[in-house]
Amino acid sequence: MSSVELQHISKRFPTVAALSDVSFTVRDHEFFVLLGPTGAGKTTTLRIIAALLKQDEGSVLFDGEAVDGLTPADRDVAFVFQQYSLYPTMTVYDNLAFPLRSPMRKTPEPEIKERVQHAAEILRITHLLDRKTARLSGGEMQRVSIGRAIVRQPRIFLMDEPLSNLDAKLRESLRVELQHMQKTQGNTTLFVTHDQIEALTMADRIAVLDHGRIIQIGAPADIYDRPATTFVATLVGTPRINLFTAARENGTYFVANSDLHLPMPGDRAMPQQVQVGLRPEDVKITPGGRFTGVVALTEPLGVETILHIRSGQQTLLSILPGITPLRRDDPVRFDILHERLHFFDVDGKRV
Amino acid sequence: MFVRAGVRTPTHNNCDNRAACGVMTEVRTDPTIAERVAASTPEPLARRVRGLSDRAIAWAFIGPTVGLLLAINIFPLLWTVYLSFTNYRANRPNEEILWIGTRNYERVLTDPDIWAAMQATAHFVVWTIVLQTVLGFGLAWLIDRKFRGSAFWTTIILIPMMLSSAVVGNFWKFLYQPQIGLFNYVVSFFTGIDPSSFDMIGSVTLAPWAIVIVDTWMWTPYVMLICLAGLRSIPDYIYEAAEVDRASPWRQFWSITLPMALPFIMLAVLFRGIENFKMFDLVVQLTGGGPGSITELTSINLKREAFEKWRTGYSSALAVILFVAVFGLANIYVKALNRVKQR
Structure with missing residues (x-):
């Protein structure tokens, strides 16, 4: 060899x-x-x-x-x-x-x-x-x-x-x-x-x-x-990574067309406009979650269920273990794991 | 009721209620052949077709072909078999026809002329097949290299095949002329032999080769075309795999190219074999069977016996023998071909 x-x-x-x-x-x-x-x-x-x-x-x-x-x-x-x-x-x-x-x-x-x-x-x-x-x-x-x-x-x-x-x-x-x-x-x-x-x-x-x-x-x-890059991020992982454009205002990134907002990481210089990547497993459905949304679609796979959540005009994917009792149009609350966020600049390069 | 639904064309069937139409089409799923034929036939004819069963329609379609086949193929064949057991002569239709049993067959098989003709045919068939297969496959192999202008050369090579064999026989007669012929000139150019010292058509030893050369010149392109199809059917990635497996070009040829092209080569051999077994026009034009009867192939011999000497019963027996021989050989060969294809 x-x-x-x-x-x-x-x-x-x-x-x-x-x-x-x-x-x-x-x-x-x-x-x-x-x-x-x-x-x-x-x-x-x-x-x-x-x-x-x-x-x-x-x-x-x-x-x-x-x-x-x-x-x-x-x-x-x-x-x-x-x-x-x-x-x-x-x-x-x-x-x-x-x-x-x-x-x-x-x-x-x-x-x-x-x-x-x-x-x-x-x-x-x-x-x-x-x-x-x-x-x-x-x-x-x-x-x-x-x-x-x-x-x-x-x-x-x-x-x-x-x-x-x-x-x-x-x-x-x-x-x-x-x-x-x-x-x-x-x-x-x-x-x-x-x-x-x-x-x-x-x-x-x-x-x-x-x-x-x-x-x-x-x-x-x-x-x-x-x-x-965003290309690699979307190529790898199923279900696909959530990708949103967001703009900075007072140290917080606001996702366009929704009430999602994410803190800016303090350890590096960040641009005004970013693309935010969010793996579905990092979107946690919890009763006390900071964000609210509505179930748009469920894809039960047995071992896990892929949940499509509509928040404002954005849809994001989340994963729940096993089969969920949640149905279409049910309201849900969720949290986002901040330390697992991926930031890319507008050209798709990781920052 | 079904039939009528089938006949109805959209113009007659102005159906307002879409759902009802949908139901109707569902009802007449799977129409019989007769219905479908009726639906696509002009109205007056359709009315006559409608009453027929599928079986009747099927017979109506293949009937004419079967009829023609029986009339011009099967009946003459059976009639020939019958005539081969009689002393019938076509130029004396009023004479009484006598059943003479197998005497015609005995005569044919003991006739030295027939055996000479068979030998001439064998020489012709074997050598044309050998030469055309070797040359045809070689040409196909070269053309398959896909060099610049290979398409142009393919077209050029195919020209002889497109000519009429009577024309080819005629102009090769001129090419073979000892004094003015191009063939003799070319041979003398390369070998230094006096061009008028030999006569391809007139010489007893050269004439059998003269017809082999012309047939090879004419039909090698055909064999090449079939072999080319065979070579093109071998995917490139098999050669790439062989290259990675360290097979030399020689080994690639013997273990990949040849075995995979073999069914095509065998098919070409079958076609050429059948064609040349019944060779007539080219040789008649070129040598007329001469000198003497040295190039008189069985088909030429058969024609002479039947339509010059009018020995109808005798020639029928010869025809039956030839038919059985070719049919039997071709059958054995096709079996072998299928076995090769199934590998």
Whole structure:
């Protein structure tokens, strides 16, 4: 396993700039997640690391050594594609054995057999080994595709949204399996996803990418608790963060079109106009709350209920544990945890 | 009642009450075929259609086709089988037709001319298929590189296929002329052989190759087109996966490109095989079966027996033998093709 470093990578396609000045390091044995919406340049980044695509500027380093001149085969990476990318005319066994049968690797057949068996056991696909890949379900195909990556010991695992074509249940269980596998074997993994839950649950560190630029890099807790921009704040967390514009008056921020008002933090210089971010779990429904509102909608999810509260002309989300007896149009009182407020300037940058 | 509701067009059906209309449409969900046909047919014709059952409508649609098929395909086939057991001669219609059992078949199968024709056909079919498949797949593989102007070259390559085979036979006759022909000139240019020292059409050893060359020139583009479709059907990400898995270009070709394009190649071989087994016009134009009968393929031989020598019963027997052979071979081949496709 290796560490992988990207230095000032830029890539332009004929019509768009896919990546501009992207730099980050995936440390050895780290589970690193690249999170961003569709078209952010996540896949482009992966393909550049695998040498399936050539960057216009910048350089890729494996263990501190530039690998820009090397082909995909020489870089020795494993790639799990979103479309599974299995060889359709071969059996599952042959698919798994394919990378080991490369003349560049020269693995004896008994060892191939052993390693394929081992990978199949980890992914619980032993019973599928004799099948043709065309007859597998999506989940089985993706397991085989992950298996093809783990039969060998590459320098880094590159995974391009491997779970996004699967149904919710399967995605959840494969997510746990992947995480378990990565932790027990210590594989360096770069995982691309647009799903913030995958990012938060699996990552050691997350890099948030938007329009080809890195917005923030940090541990999941950093990203969630100290989002660098409103973009990151809204991208991460369900239900979505409450975001209001507010104006300052005598040391207090008044939220437009409602009677919500928040104290100004005293420890830093604050602008006149701000955007205030407020996580739903930081809006506490209590009988003695300082603010009043009306229930606009409830979304009972079983383990918790998402409450849409109308206050003035603003609607904010809150979370209650379990199922609530509150109904539409019921009046509620709530408090806001001041120490958990996020302030952003009008351009969306954290202050 | 249902039928009438179906026939009613919106113009006749000025329904003020929307809810009532909604109920009506609900009532006539799932109309039968006859109803739907009636609804979309002009009024006078619709009145006649309305009384029919779905089965009758279905027969009305496929009846003409089935009738034509029976009249010009199935009946002649059965009639040929019958004639093959008789001594019938089409140029002597008044003579009594005698049932002579399998004697025609015995004659056909012991006739050395027939076996010579079969051999000529086999030589022609095998070599055209081999050459066209190799060249066609090779061209497709090159065109698939998507270089600059590949679309232009694809069009150029397809031109021979668009010509009439009679025209092709005719002008290749001129190209093969020992004195003025371009073919002989080109061969002499590259090899230094005297251009008038050989005659592609006139020589017993060269004539079978002359027809193979022309057919290959004409139909390689067709094989290329089918192979190109096969190559284009292989997604890029499979090659990318192979590249990451450290497969050399050679290994990618043998373990991905060829197996995935194989059903298409086999289809091209099937089409060319069937076409060339019954090859007639091109060869008749080019060599007329000569010199002697060295390029007389079975279809040419069959035509001579049937419409020059008027041995109708005999040629019917030959036709039946050929039909059974081609039909059987094609069936076995299609089974193999399906097995390849199912992998």
